Amino acid sequence: MASNHSSYPHSIIDVAGMDDMNTVLQEAEIFEAQAKGSPFTWWNNQEDNPISKKIDHSLINQAWANSFPDSFAEYLEPDQSDHTPCLFRTPSVRSRIRKPFKFYHHIIDNPEFLVTVGNAWHPESIVGTAQFKLMRSMKCLKKDLRGLNKRHYSGISERVKQQGAKVEVLQRALLTSPDRATAVEEHRERDTLNKLFTAEQKFYRQRSRVRWAYVGDRNTTFYHKTVNQRVTQNHIHYLRDEDNNFFGATSAIKEHSAAYFQ
Structure with a gap:
């Protein structure tokens, strides 16, 4: 236990309990994390005989220490409480930044686009002004449009590369030993490749314009x-x-x- 800010009568300490606690910590393989902030975490909230102690501890194991070597526990101001809140900080772990929604033009060409919009667009079920209904409807549509783009166009360049390799295999087979089934499949896969080509072109054209608008x-x-x-x-x-x-x-x-x- 940490020492107090002020002197007070000595109390009887159960040494056996302290030994048991140390044994438990060793068997569980947990130890005190690096701490910053106030050295004491509790006070008795008394004016005549104020006493401060460290009775709150932040414990971690070796797996945590290996995963977050720069982490530490920060003891904040108690505010209205008699205990100080403890906040664990991990500077090496960047918080996830939610990216703003971007409407990509290439998803308009997808046959699922109109169906997706129709299923998500229900302004009649929203109560409020026309402007609020429009804003809320567009917000509800974001998730479905993100899913549509992710399903069909995520990693668009890699998709184009893989589809191109598939078409090359079919075309090589046609040049070696042509047959109707392979020809039909080649036409179908080449049509898919052309659609991906168009989507990729639109995607990068839009990205370049966004970049120019940003850096100007x-x-x-x-x-x-x-x-x-x-x-x-x-x-x-x-x-x-x-x-x-x-x-x-x-x-x-x-x-x-x-x-x-x-």
Whole structure:
């Protein structure tokens, strides 16, 4: 037990009980966790003879210590209680950040999209203003749309890769020994591959626009790389006139452009 803040008459301590407690802790293989905050966890709430003691302990085992080596117990202020609350902190474990909902355009092409929306959209069962009904209906729809996207398009690039490998096997079989069943299967799998290709293209196009909207024209490496890429794409390397004469030098391009517009 920890020492007290103030002196008080000595009481009889059951040494046998303390020995039993130590034996139990050893057999259970648990020990005191690293602690921060107040060294005492309880006080008698008396004005004349205030006494503080550490009667609350945070115990862990070796498995916990191995999994969370930087964890510690923090004893907070007691507030209205006579005991201090204990909060375990694990700095190495990042709290799960809930990502905001994003509506991806490619799920509109899925045949389950309209059915999913129809099953989840019930504004007539919601009580409130029209604006509240709309907001609540959209919130109820998020979970189903997330599930639809996860079932059919999660890891879209890996899905495209796997589907492409499946189509390659069928096409190789057709080139070796063609038959009707393999041809039908190849057409079906290739159709699935094309749909995944389209979904992947829409996904990355939307992601690129979101990224540009987020970082914008800030003075970042991404911005400068994007500008350099656009300059390269828009650079005029040469011009030809109506007689198919070639203008490759910078000065010749300038002169021809000025003469054309004059």
